Amino acid sequence: MNVVSHKAGEITLQVRGLTTRFGTPARGATVVDGVDLALRRGRTTALVGESGSGKSATALSIMGLIEPPGRIIAGEVLLDGEDLLKLDEREMTKVRGRRIGMIFQDPLTSLNPALSIGQQIAETILAHQDVSEAEAKQRAVELLTHVGVIDAARRVNDYPHHFSGGMRQRVLIATAISCQPQIIIADEPTTALDVTVQAKILRLLHDLQQEMHASLLLITHDLGVVASMADEVLVMYAGRIVERADVDSLFHRPRHPYTKALLACMAGIEDDRSRPLEPIEGTAPDLTDPPPGCRFAPRCPVAEDRCRKQDPRLLAASDSHAVACLLAQAGPAHG
Amino acid sequence: MGSFLARRLLAVLPVILGVSVVIFLLIQLAPGDTATVLLGPQATEDAKRELRHVLGLDRSLPVQYLTWLARTLGGDFGVSIATQIPVVDLVLPRFLNTLILAFASLLLCIVIGYTVGLFAALRSNSIFDRLTMSLTLLAGSAPPFWLGLILVLLFAIKLRWLPVSGMQNLAGEGGFLDFLRHLILPAITTALGPAAIITRIVRSSVMEALQQPHVRVARAKGLRRQDLIRRHVLLNALPPIITITGLQLGYLLGGVLLTEVVFAWPGLGSLLYDSITARDLPVLQATTLLIALAFVLANIVVDTLNALLDPRRREA
Amino acid sequence: MSIPAAVKDRQAAKGAAMAAASRESARRFWRIRSFCRNHAAVTAAVFLALVGLAVIFAPWLSGHGPDDADNLARLAPVGTPGYLLGTDQQGRDMLVRLLYGGRVSLLVGIVPVLVAGAVGLALGLVAGYTRGFVDQVIMRCLDVVFAFPIVLLAIAIAGAMQAGMETEIISITVILIPYFARLARTATEGVAPMPFIEAARAAGGSPATIMLRYVLPNVFSPVVVYATTLMGIIIVVGSGLSFLGLGVQPPAADWGGMVADGRVVLRRAPHVTVEPGLVILAVSLAFNFLGDGIRDALDPRTIRR
Numbered sequence: 001m002n003v004v005s006h007k008a009g010e011i012t013l014q015v016r017g018l019t020t021r022f023g024t025p026a027r028g029a030t031v032v033d034g035v036d037l038a039l040r041r042g043r044t045t046a047l048v049g050e051s052g053s054g055k056s057a058t059a060l061s062i063m064g065l066i067e068p069p070g071r072i073i074a075g076e077v078l079l080d081g082e083d084l085l086k087l088d089e090r091e092m093t094k095v096r097g098r099r100i101g102m103i104f105q106d107p108l109t110s111l112n113p114a115l116s117i118g119q120q121i122a123e124t125i126l127a128h129q130d131v132s133e134a135e136a137k138q139r140a141v142e143l144l145t146h147v148g149v150i151d152a153a154r155r156v157n158d159y160p161h162h163f164s165g166g167m168r169q170r171v172l173i174a175t176a177i178s179c180q181p182q183i184i185i186a187d188e189p190t191t192a193l194d195v196t197v198q199a200k201i202l203r204l205l206h207d208l209q210q211e212m213h214a215s216l217l218l219i220t221h222d223l224g225v226v227a228s229m230a231d232e233v234l235v236m237y238a239g240r241i242v243e244r245a246d247v248d249s250l251f252h253r254p255r256h257p258y259t260k261a262l263l264a265c266m267a268g269i270e271d272d273r274s275r276p277l278e279p280i281e282g283t284a285p286d287l288t289d290p291p292p293g294c295r296f297a298p299r300c301p302v303a304e305d306r307c308r309k310q311d312p313r314l315l316a317a318s319d320s321h322a323v324a325c326l327l328a329q330a331g332p333a334h335g
Numbered sequence: 336m337g338s339f340l341a342r343r344l345l346a347v348l349p350v351i352l353g354v355s356v357v358i359f360l361l362i363q364l365a366p367g368d369t370a371t372v373l374l375g376p377q378a379t380e381d382a383k384r385e386l387r388h389v390l391g392l393d394r395s396l397p398v399q400y401l402t403w404l405a406r407t408l409g410g411d412f413g414v415s416i417a418t419q420i421p422v423v424d425l426v427l428p429r430f431l432n433t434l435i436l437a438f439a440s441l442l443l444c445i446v447i448g449y450t451v452g453l454f455a456a457l458r459s460n461s462i463f464d465r466l467t468m469s470l471t472l473l474a475g476s477a478p479p480f481w482l483g484l485i486l487v488l489l490f491a492i493k494l495r496w497l498p499v500s501g502m503q504n505l506a507g508e509g510g511f512l513d514f515l516r517h518l519i520l521p522a523i524t525t526a527l528g529p530a531a532i533i534t535r536i537v538r539s540s541v542m543e544a545l546q547q548p549h550v551r552v553a554r555a556k557g558l559r560r561q562d563l564i565r566r567h568v569l570l571n572a573l574p575p576i577i578t579i580t581g582l583q584l585g586y587l588l589g590g591v592l593l594t595e596v597v598f599a600w601p602g603l604g605s606l607l608y609d610s611i612t613a614r615d616l617p618v619l620q621a622t623t624l625l626i627a628l629a630f631v632l633a634n635i636v637v638d639t640l641n642a643l644l645d646p647r648r649r650e651a
Numbered sequence: 652m653s654i655p656a657a658v659k660d661r662q663a664a665k666g667a668a669m670a671a672a673s674r675e676s677a678r679r680f681w682r683i684r685s686f687c688r689n690h691a692a693v694t695a696a697v698f699l700a701l702v703g704l705a706v707i708f709a710p711w712l713s714g715h716g717p718d719d720a721d722n723l724a725r726l727a728p729v730g731t732p733g734y735l736l737g738t739d740q741q742g743r744d745m746l747v748r749l750l751y752g753g754r755v756s757l758l759v760g761i762v763p764v765l766v767a768g769a770v771g772l773a774l775g776l777v778a779g780y781t782r783g784f785v786d787q788v789i790m791r792c793l794d795v796v797f798a799f800p801i802v803l804l805a806i807a808i809a810g811a812m813q814a815g816m817e818t819e820i821i822s823i824t825v826i827l828i829p830y831f832a833r834l835a836r837t838a839t840e841g842v843a844p845m846p847f848i849e850a851a852r853a854a855g856g857s858p859a860t861i862m863l864r865y866v867l868p869n870v871f872s873p874v875v876v877y878a879t880t881l882m883g884i885i886i887v888v889g890s891g892l893s894f895l896g897l898g899v900q901p902p903a904a905d906w907g908g909m910v911a912d913g914r915v916v917l918r919r920a921p922h923v924t925v926e927p928g929l930v931i932l933a934v935s936l937a938f939n940f941l942g943d944g945i946r947d948a949l950d951p952r953t954i955r956r
Contacts, residue, residue, distance in 0.1 A: 097557030353795030589802025
């Protein structure tokens, strides 16, 4: 399902040093810590990590949806050269939905129960385009058909509770792409859905992205989804990117111990059934009081003393592969 | 919708019947024999004997009730002991005055409660919000008749902005503006308690609606703030607000009764008060009956409104 | 020598009961701890206790009697030596009158709630548990009371009867019974279908036993919370009745009556009206906070281990 593009698509969204903090300067947690990422036209970038790693916070920061007590304290988010973090709320509403569309995690709670789904799709269109209500509704019907809702002309007047989870997610996808955004952010779009529906939704996302030639930022904790959808993968841990690689390199030549451990957690169909699944020991660090040195060190199976003292930065190991690990960068201390 | 109304009206009939029984029994509560109670202590023995015969006071209680019910339904509420005027003539003009006060208070209640509550919710934890919470707590716990007197003290006596009591200028020549000046203090007094409760429920309901996940999704679509608040927050916050507003009717009516006494507003409340002082039981009965019926009717209206807004309630 | 099975069973049952009892007392301990963390509620409780004590020991706390009129010191303002809170138009000590008046006002606020609470709880329990015809009859009868605004019915009943404290108490009690019954019924309906009630029925318990031992404890909490908050409201309602002259007759007075007395001298000496009102406000607020505190303490979600 991957379309391996031989030419690197142009960069549509460039994030540098994004840092978001919750709480007061005295007491708080930096949930997004100096994150860099670049989305390219027509390519899917996956952001992987466990719960609490800061993946969703990164997406919300890009969209400017961080609410107090959270604040974006540093970084830039460049969309077509314009820094979104410098825009005021009024200007930002013109970006949301129009140039960046976002799909959230739980379709069951993401729709307003008091409005029909047609109204909820149309209001996005009406907010950004100068069309009549009838035209917006017509476009909503077209969108619904396009995302695979049968009998769209009738169902456009139905309310969310008339739809199943998978159908609601299709509606939300239709809403997100209704104004042809350059960027689509999908935050765990299939986590709340049945397995059989997941594949269909992912396929839909992929097809739409290709059709619109948009950039897709796919946030997930499921490596299976990454394998089937992503061109480039960013692994996130405790608010930081610890590894960045194209999908083949990541799966075949992982460099960060955390990535290796994540891969080991998965069981492949071909695997020896007698081999036990290997969980990662320990729990994610408390971000209000992060450990000194490498944040993964307390749980790392190959951590050395210097890991606990020095904080590794994300360095490129090759053209398309970067890792934030002292051991991966310079090799083990001995041998 | 029509069937809902029909069912609701049908359900209310036994209640109205029960209300009539209670009102009828009120007379029985009064100390002394019924004829004396109805005619007053001044009545002659002959008059009392005749009344006993007419009312069938020698018959059993259920028969007496039915006789009374028949007469009342026919519009005969008896005669006021104190003034010897048919009760109907006393009561009806006052009814209108009470309605005016009640509506004005309800309007104030809703306007104050909804706007202050909304502002407090949108600026939660601000100074405005905290101040509002404290004030509503005080207003909701204070005796309304005492609050009225404090307002009179402040605005009518100390500041002399507004009149102390009554419905219009003593000379009776004040126009609409004068009438409004007389209406303000009683309306505010009656409205304060329920308004406090409404403010709190609006605040908590809107705050809860703001937390809903679909609000963030709507923000991510790039909707303008006012559309966001209107369609995605308020629409969902409204049902419990309307329900609680409806529940305040009882407190509002009770408040009206006491306020009328404080401000000498010539409505059913002050009539009720006068009838108690004068031990004029026919008037007491008729007044209570009218107010209770008005209350029942108001509740039906509220239920209908609720059903209109939320289709699920039509089944109830 | 082996222990007979029956004895073992009894010992096990006793052990289980003791464990359950200590769990229950542990829960109660945590609930009290949780309540104590609520500063507003604790302050309210202390305040009410002080007011209660002051009111009970009124005769020993005051120099003058509540009816002692001092013609030379009429309408003395607050802070006059000898009259801490001033005097009214008959020269009577305001503080003393507030204390003695408190006896009536507090009684009118508390007694009806307690009595109506007990009766309403019983009625609601029976109605909610037995359902069917008995339920319908009880609730239909009680529905009639809901058709009236509370204040109206209280005034009407008290107005028809002879004025006095007993009248106020009776009329308010009668009106409150349906409100408690409705609450208890709703709570019972929530508890009755639960599996542990099924189990008790299967074990052969009679309806009365089940209602008393299993349903009642679970219905108790919301009723207690409601009753506490209601006391604050009823003190205000009762004072309203007294304000209208339906309470104790002069020269005795309670807080509501004192507000009415102060009306005539509102212009010259506002303190006669302001003081009793403030007291009613404070006591009502205190009951409000106390009720909130009890509700939060009883809420299983806020118990912290």
